[in-house]
Amino acid sequence: MPPVLSEQEVTLLLQSMLSEHRSNKDQTYHSYLYAQLEQPLREMGFDSLDLVQFAAQVSQFFGLYESGLEDLLLRYPTLKSWCNIILDSLDLYRETITFHTKGSTGAPKAVTHRYDALWNEVAFLASLFSSSTQLYSAVRLHHVYGFLYAILLPKALKRPIVRLELMPSRAFFDTKPNSFIISTPTLYDLLERIDARFTPHTTLISSTQALAPATHARLLERGAARIYEIYGATETLGVGYRNDPQEPYTLFPTQKERDTLQDHLTWVDATHFYVGARRDGAEKVRGYKVYPA
Numbered sequence: 087m088p089p090v091l092s093e094q095e096v097t098l099l100l101q102s103m104l105s106e107h108r109s110n111k112d113q114t115y116h117s118y119l120y121a122q123l124e125q126p127l128r129e130m131g132f133d134s135l136d137l138v139q140f141a142a143q144v145s146q147f148f149g150l151y152e153s154g155l156e157d158l159l160l161r162y163p164t165l166k167s168w169c170n171i172i173l174d175s176l177d178l179y180r181e182t183i184t185f186h187t188k189g190s191t192g193a194p195k196a197v198t199h200r201y202d203a204l205w206n207e208v209a210f211l212a213s214l215f216s217s218s219t220q221l222y223s224a225v226r227l228h229h230v231y232g233f234l235y236a237i238l239l240p241k242a243l244k245r246p247i248v249r250l251e252l253m254p255s256r257a258f259f260d261t262k263p264n265s266f267i268i269s270t271p272t273l274y275d276l277l278e279r280i281d282a283r284f285t286p287h288t289t290l291i292s293s294t295q296a297l298a299p300a301t302h303a304r305l306l307e308r309g310a311a312r313i314y315e316i317y318g319a320t321e322t323l324g325v326g327y328r329n330d331p332q333e334p335y336t337l338f339p340t341q342k343e344r345d346t347l348q349d350h351l352t353w354v355d356a357t358h359f360y361v362g363a364r365r366d367g368a369e370k371v372r373g374y375k376v377y378p379a
Contacts, residue, residue, distance in 0.1 A: 090173075090176050090177070090180060091173075091176060091180075091237070093169060093173060095237055096148075096169050096172050096173060096176075097123065097165065097169050098118070098227055098237075098249070099147075099227050099228050099233075099237070100121075100144065100165050100168055100169060100172075101118040101119070101121040101165065102118045102226050102227040102228045102232070103140075103143065103144065103147070103228045104116075104118065104121050104127075104130075104140075104165065105117060105118035105121065106118075106226060106228070107136075107140055107143075108130065108131070111131070111136070112131075115252070115253065117251060118226075118227075118252075119249060119251065121165060122165075123164065123165045123166040123169070124164055124165075124166050125164065125165075126163055126164055127140070127163045127164065127165075128163065132163075137160065137163055138160070141156070141159040141160055141163075143186070144159060144168060144172075145159060146184045146196060147183065147184050147185070147228060148172050148175060148176070148183065149175065149179050149180070149181070149182055149183065149184070150171070150172070150175045152178075152179040152181075152182075153174075153175040153176075153178040153179040154178075155171055155174060155175045155178075158171045159171060180201060181200060181201060182198050182199065182200050182201065183198070183199060183201060183204070183233070184196050184197065184198045184199075185197050185198075185199070185228070185229060185230045185233070185320050186229075186320075187319075187320045187321070188229075195320075197230075197320045197321050199230075199323065203323065203340075204233075204234060204238060204323070205238065205242075206340050207234060207323050207324055207338065207340045208234060208238045208239055208241075208242045209242065210338060210339055210340055211234070211235070211239055211242070211324070212239065212242040212243050214314075214327070215239070215243065215266055215289075215291075215314075216243065217264070218243065218245055218264065218265060218266040218289065219245070219262060219263075219264045219265060220245060220246050220247070220248065220261070220262050220264075220265045220266075221236070221239070221240055221243070221245055221246070221247040221248070221265065221266050221267075221268065222247070222248045222249075222250055222257075222258075222261050222265055222266070222267045222268065223235065223236035223247060223248075223249050223250065223267075223268040223269070224249075224250040224251065224252055224253075224258070224267070224268070224269040224270075224273055225252070225268055225269060225270060226252070229320070230318075230320045230323065231293045231294060231316070231318075232268075234323070234324070235268045235291060235293075236249070236268055248261075250269075252273070253273070253276075254273055254276040254277050254279060254280060255280070256280060256282055258273075258277055258280075258282075258284075259280065259282035259283060259284055259285070259308075260285075261284070261285050261288060262285065263285045263286045263287050263288070264286070264287040264288075265285070265287075265288055265289070266288075266289045266290075266291060267288060267289070267290050267291065268291045269290070269291070269292065270292065270293065270294050270295075271292055271294065271295055271296070271297045271298065271301065272294075274290065274292060274297065274301055274305060275298065275301045277305070277308070278301075278304055282308070283308050283309040284305075284308055284309040284310050284311075285309075286309075286311070287311045288309065288310055288311055289310070289311055289312045289313070289314065290305060290310050290312070290313045290314070291313075291314045291316065292313065292314070292315050292316065293315070293316035293317075293318065296315070296331075296361070297313070297315050297331065298331075299331040299332070302315075302330075302331050312329055313329060314327050314328075314329060315327060315328050315329070315331070315335075317335050317361060318338075322341070323340070323341075324338045324340070324341070325337065325338055325341050326338060326341070326359065334354050334358040334359055334360050335358065335359055335360070335361065336357060336358055337356075337357045337358065337359065349361050349362060350362035
């Protein structure tokens with residue numbers, strides 16, 4: 087059975103989910119780093135429908151339906167109480183976790199993964215990023231990219247992690263030497279507005295959509311030692327990685343079934359490929375699927 091999530095990790099995941107829920111509702115950014123744990127959710131602007139929907143999302147994410155504790159969320163609607171309920175639930179059931187895709191049409195799709203599959207991928211990532219001395223993350227923790235790289239990877243590496251706000255700031259440049267920064271193309275592109283250089287031997291990790299070649303070049307000019315682009319999806323987990331936008335991706339050894347991938351791939355050999363257009367005709371914009379039609 088995989089290691090159970092800690093109280094701090096469950097709290098951070100709940101705060102990440104809450105901040106995205108409030109940000110989507112208010113159309114403004116809400117930090118997940120400073121959410122009040124003991125404040126009733128109704129005092130944060132949740133009406134009855136909001137509360138039921140959010141509780142259902144949390145129940146599905148952590149598998150509370152499997153442990154039978156999901157009804158407790160509506161009885162004790164604070165993040166602190168929910169954290170305790172989830173920890174009790176994880177003692178009973180922690181075989182799967184459910185993420186939601188981002189869609190531009192209709193409701194996001196739920197995708198369930200087994201913890202052992204997630205840990206299998208993280209074991210490979212830990213070998214790939216073993217040289218780091220400290221991690222920094224600016225990602226949503228409850229999406230699959232954030233969960234793998236900013237929750238499970240630090241546990242596997244036994245490395246400290248600093249969590250940054252999900253906005254461009256000098257904090258991206260004020261890291262310790264030989265650190266790894268986990269973020270997204272959107273934020274990396276906006277770092278151009280800040281006149282600063284990365285500390286020595288800083289490695290950047292990027293995912294959710296392709297990093298523009300011009301952005302890749304500018305990040306290297308700012309002192310980034312290396313950039314890892316991760317190709318994958320909520321449905322497939324990690325598929326491949328590359329360090330140069332002109333080079334093919336290297337296939338993750340954990341990836342077996344190529345026919346399940348959402349994009350057309352051009353294979354150079356058994357373990358290297360280029361990514362073509364999506365099979366469903368969508369485009370990725372800031373991590374969201376957009377259908378031009």
